[in-house]
Amino acid sequence: MNTDDTVTIYDVAREAGVSMATVSRVVNGNKNVKENTRKKVLEVIDRLDYRPNAVARGLASKRTTTVGVVIPDITNTYFAALAKGIDDIAEMYKYNIVLANSDEDDEKEVAVVNTLFSKQVDGIIFMGYHLTEKIRSEFSRSRTPVVLAGTVDVEHQLPSVNIDYKNATADAVRHLLKRNKKIAFVSGPLVDDINGKIRLVGYKEALKAAGVNYSEGLVFESKYRYDDGYALAERLVSSKATAAIVTGDELAAGLLNGLADHGVSVPEDFEIITSDDSQIARFTRPSLTTIAQPLYDLGAISMRMLTKIMHKEELEEREVLLPHGLTERKSTRKK
Amino acid sequence: MNTDDTVTIYDVAREAGVSMATVSRVVNGNKNVKENTRKKVLEVIDRLDYRPNAVARGLASKRTTTVGVVIPDITNTYFAALAKGIDDIAEMYKYNIVLANSDEDDEKEVAVVNTLFSKQVDGIIFMGYHLTEKIRSEFSRSRTPVVLAGTVDVEHQLPSVNIDYKNATADAVRHLLKRNKKIAFVSGPLVDDINGKIRLVGYKEALKAAGVNYSEGLVFESKYRYDDGYALAERLVSSKATAAIVTGDELAAGLLNGLADHGVSVPEDFEIITSDDSQIARFTRPSLTTIAQPLYDLGAISMRMLTKIMHKEELEEREVLLPHGLTERKSTRKK
DNA sequence: TTGTAAGCGTTATCAT
DNA sequence: ATGATAACGCTTACAA
Numbered sequence: 001m002n003t004d005d006t007v008t009i010y011d012v013a014r015e016a017g018v019s020m021a022t023v024s025r026v027v028n029g030n031k032n033v034k035e036n037t038r039k040k041v042l043e044v045i046d047r048l049d050y051r052p053n054a055v056a057r058g059l060a061s062k063r064t065t066t067v068g069v070v071i072p073d074i075t076n077t078y079f080a081a082l083a084k085g086i087d088d089i090a091e092m093y094k095y096n097i098v099l100a101n102s103d104e105d106d107e108k109e110v111a112v113v114n115t116l117f118s119k120q121v122d123g124i125i126f127m128g129y130h131l132t133e134k135i136r137s138e139f140s141r142s143r144t145p146v147v148l149a150g151t152v153d154v155e156h157q158l159p160s161v162n163i164d165y166k167n168a169t170a171d172a173v174r175h176l177l178k179r180n181k182k183i184a185f186v187s188g189p190l191v192d193d194i195n196g197k198i199r200l201v202g203y204k205e206a207l208k209a210a211g212v213n214y215s216e217g218l219v220f221e222s223k224y225r226y227d228d229g230y231a232l233a234e235r236l237v238s239s240k241a242t243a244a245i246v247t248g249d250e251l252a253a254g255l256l257n258g259l260a261d262h263g264v265s266v267p268e269d270f271e272i273i274t275s276d277d278s279q280i281a282r283f284t285r286p287s288l289t290t291i292a293q294p295l296y297d298l299g300a301i302s303m304r305m306l307t308k309i310m311h312k313e314e315l316e317e318r319e320v321l322l323p324h325g326l327t328e329r330k331s332t333r334k335k
Numbered sequence: 336m337n338t339d340d341t342v343t344i345y346d347v348a349r350e351a352g353v354s355m356a357t358v359s360r361v362v363n364g365n366k367n368v369k370e371n372t373r374k375k376v377l378e379v380i381d382r383l384d385y386r387p388n389a390v391a392r393g394l395a396s397k398r399t400t401t402v403g404v405v406i407p408d409i410t411n412t413y414f415a416a417l418a419k420g421i422d423d424i425a426e427m428y429k430y431n432i433v434l435a436n437s438d439e440d441d442e443k444e445v446a447v448v449n450t451l452f453s454k455q456v457d458g459i460i461f462m463g464y465h466l467t468e469k470i471r472s473e474f475s476r477s478r479t480p481v482v483l484a485g486t487v488d489v490e491h492q493l494p495s496v497n498i499d500y501k502n503a504t505a506d507a508v509r510h511l512l513k514r515n516k517k518i519a520f521v522s523g524p525l526v527d528d529i530n531g532k533i534r535l536v537g538y539k540e541a542l543k544a545a546g547v548n549y550s551e552g553l554v555f556e557s558k559y560r561y562d563d564g565y566a567l568a569e570r571l572v573s574s575k576a577t578a579a580i581v582t583g584d585e586l587a588a589g590l591l592n593g594l595a596d597h598g599v600s601v602p603e604d605f606e607i608i609t610s611d612d613s614q615i616a617r618f619t620r621p622s623l624t625t626i627a628q629p630l631y632d633l634g635a636i637s638m639r640m641l642t643k644i645m646h647k648e649e650l651e652e653r654e655v656l657l658p659h660g661l662t663e664r665k666s667t668r669k670k
Numbered sequence: 671t672t673g674t675a676a677g678c679g680t681t682a683t684c685a686t
Numbered sequence: 687a688t689g690a691t692a693a694c695g696c697t698t699a700c701a702a
Contacts, residue, residue: 005478006679008678008679008680009679009680010679010680018688018689019688019689019690020679020680020681020689020690021681021682021688021689021690021691022687022688022689024680024681024682025687025688027680028681032687032688033687033688034687034688037687037688051449051452051453052453052679052680053394053453053455053678053679053680054450054453054454054455054680055390055393055394055399055454055455055678055679055680056394056678056679056680056681056694057679057680057681058390058680058694059388059390059391059394059678059679059680059681059693059694059695059696060679060680060681060682060693060694061680061681061682061694062681062694064390066433066454069434073419074409074415074418074419074422075412075415075416075418075419075614077410077412080409080410080415081410083409083410084408084409084410084436087409087434087436088436091436096433096435096450096454097433097434097435098401098431098432098433098434099404099422099432099433099434100431100432101419101422101423101426114386115389115431117386118386118387118388118389119389119390119401119431120388120389120390226614226617226618250614250618253618257618257620260620279410279561279585280615280618282561283561283585283588283592283615283618283619284618284619284620285592285595285619285620341695343694343695343696344695344696345695345696353672353673354672354673354674355673355695355696355697356672356673356674356675356697356698357671357672357673359696359697359698360671360672362696363697367671367672368671368672369671369672372671372672387695387696388694388695388696389696390694390695390696391678391694391695391696391697392695392696392697393678393696394677394678394679394680394694394695394696394697395677395678395695395696395697395698396678396696396697396698397678397697671702672701672702673700673701673702674699674700674701674702675698675699675700675701676697676698676699676700677696677697677698677699678694678695678696678697678698679694680693680694681692681693681694682691682692682693682694683690683691683692683693684689684690684691684692685688685689685690685691686687686688686689686690
């Protein structure tokens, strides 16, 4: 017996009158064990309340059955929705998740990825607003598989799952264009937000195709939070825009309420389409018309891809684009 | 050299002309190393790009520097807000977090806690709607420290961080009582929601103190989601209640919008106070008056307590109650 | 200040 | 079908 109460595979072996190898076999479901000894071992395991030590297992087998998930902000409904999908599939494939908050900070991002590596995670799901060169090089000099979720890689190096943000945005703008000429593009900080930039391209393309002039004065860059959207209302009003495509739901909710408090009624005087398709868009009054995107699936499928890579299975597609749409609610007018 | 490219502490030792013990010492910041050798080792570590294997470290030291966090639903803004606080403090103390989703399911809860144990986490933060006997026994037969966050232990066995839900609710009801006689209590499923039950007690006490009769007909039990709240509106209308204390923000938002769609105006015809103090309460129109509670701190302080226990420091208090209040917004009338 | 060597609790490779 | 035994990469007495 040990000095403390931790019971090891060795205790079980001795108690069951077999070798630790055999115990290991039954624990791991190896077929090469006589039914009788399996029973006996199982009985001892139960009696001693033996629980395999996953750390020792990880060291010996070089597989930890845990994956790292890098998330910029857990309280962001968009990322939380993806995380839910990731988690469900991870559980399905018996992986645990170590959550690494990057706080939208480039340096911290590198730091957490490194501790993830040191923890010997079997794979990583990465969510972020962009891919720095630094993080890219961290990924490439490691053999640990990485899949991007809701994060596009403009260099097409890493496997990823996204929707076509450019066309989704263009579709939304086109919808607005039916009844508006001056359409604002409202987003968070674009400097290091790849998705945001791609959306801006979609915005421009839609305008161009409709023969509407693009004006920088109609691009409003701020932060992603509710209060930022609220504060933006005033500027939107003086811009004479009559509609806006907004790249985040909290931001859109803030803008909506801010507009209302400036006496602008949505959708009569001003139309809004938001982009995240999170629950928030349903809570506001009027409820927000939004680009439709399968948040849960974005996460779920990225995790599924990761399991395939970890298990050395063939990947049909390295860059998955999920379908998008438009959910019309009350912040846009009919026809 | 190894066959594959993983560089170990042994490689560094050989390359630097010292023993692995010395390398271990510099990696762990042990003072007993001559400045010169430290420099040399550090140089080699850098050159070889050596990264300590946390799994091996964990096995040898019996400390993994990771804590498990059990969360019923990551997309729930309430829990996500706590998780943020937990995560920030964990990072501050150099702990990583393995997130375990319990899905509000008793069996799954036990399962995830067990895999957390098998992963040798140094501690656990537990969030849930209640504490089953099963989970309680899992916790007590393990030496791994556990702290409850936003989860009360009616048996006062486990350390916890909460607000005084009973009095917070009573305060809110008292506020409603100034202008209403028929006040509804709207909650999620009470069967296994300890906090909900405690809130109900607060509701009853406030009524009693005001000499208002308690009526079961004014207690509305449903689920916690937006749609459930929305659906409840009709029943609330026919109950003749003129106000409601609601135990969840999504639920309250649904109720609010449902009421509006039934031609009931809030706060003129009906007053609502919600309980979570999450962002959601600010997004709705009218915005929701809510019990004020320090969500982030609830998580942060529970994690701080856990670090103290893990480091064998003294705990001043085993059951922390954080202050609560009332944030008046637009779903209640003035005076 | 530094080195030696015995674990830590498994898995995995050979034998048998 | 089962058992020895050597890794796995590190920490930690204990010596020196």
